[in-house]
Amino acid sequence: MDDGDVLTSAGVAAGLDLALHVIRRDHGSEVANAAARRCVMPPWREGGQAQYIDRPLPDEAGGGTAATREYMLANLDAPLDLAALAEHAKMSIRTFTRRFREETGQSPAKWLTGQRVRHARHLLETTDLGVEEVARRAGFGTAVSLRQRLHAAVGVAPLAYRRTFRAADHVRAAAAEEKA
Template identity: 90%
Template sequence: MPHRIVVVALDHFAPLDLGVPGQVFRAARTPSGERLYEVVTCSEGRRPVRCEAGYAVLPDHDLDVLDTADTVVVPGIHGGPALLDGTISGALHKALQGRPRVMSICTGAFVIAAAGLLDGRPATTHWRDAPRFARFFPQVKLDPDVLFVDDGDVLTSAGVAAGLDLALHVIRRDHGSEVANTVARRCVMPPWRDGGQAQYIDRPLPDGPGGGTAATRDYMLAHLDAPLDLAALAGHARMSVRTFTRRFREETGQSPAKWLTEQRIRHARRLLETTDLGVEEVARRAGFGTAVSLRQHLHTAVGVAPLAYRRTFRRT
């Protein structure tokens, strides 16, 4: 049976958020064309729910269908902080408890946090609502800079399009990179996006030709197997180290070192998934130098050793 995704539709829903699960998860298929996920939508009492774009949707199910869910998705709604004014019923809070896996998109994090599912856990939400979220839910370990947070059975994403990133991540986690990449191509979207949502926060950048770090990032990607120290990268960008570090963080949401490490990990994962190269050679080509270093970085990033990762993701 396909993995069942149940989407909870709420009044004032964000249209894209509500549409992401049905669009992305339904595109995941076996090589023979069978769907890997079934997506259904519910609302409390199976009543119509409205969005601020001027239309309503009528879900096919009420909250009882949550008992059949393998994964529950709570899309964002406009006016996220107002979720605590009683508009989200106790019935919904109760219905969200004990589910095998719960995901939120954007301000849907307010709903699952109010239900107690994020207590003591790391999570994220839209950067604009992060300060109010932190005030409402100080017990949640909020990270407003990332695109999504995977905490095992509870996953949260940042604003709007980050729900696409999270859905692809879940498909990759469930079925491997090949399936996720096929879905990304079908949906005409990147398999992953670099950096975090900090790069999208509204803040002015200095004008002027050659003022960005994009060309240097391209250089870094083309030379992942080479030693890349901060001073040399700043020189490539024709900036001081201090200016380069500041501009890099403004444009990507990460420090140069963290961004570079993530690109090297991603390259190593692709090599492990798509080649038969030995671990030492994968480590060299990805810029980690030794198998020991690769093993440490990969375990930190995804929790497994290189050979275990290859066995998991090189599925036939």
């Protein structure tokens, strides 16, 4: 973000983008492009890149819905409707929804979707399961639903996400084979 005298960025990659922006502003595109080449990075990114940030679970110690959140996590692949969740928590739907939002900052449905996306990401990173199976195990039912939810969350399709996080594994495996 460039606001005249104040420039800000978030994250390491954004800091590099900001440095190139300052070089471009002060010394021109040619110098900025040369600096980018020396750093082995693109001279310009459009923005909107997917941010792969882990969001930890809320503190389990304090809440009236903690046991139900644990139940939800243990049953991500099952249909979990609001009435059943409120019953599990032994609360009315209204009270459960209010307390859940107080404890997590999100509605039960939004939190559940986030946890399902998180689980799908984990499966894509650590297994060779097909997209349909990842979708089923994460509770999305179909690959189409998983694609929509994952794209909304991180901006990429499941296979592109897998390639991003598994490429390092393939490089390490190839290096190990080369040494052997």
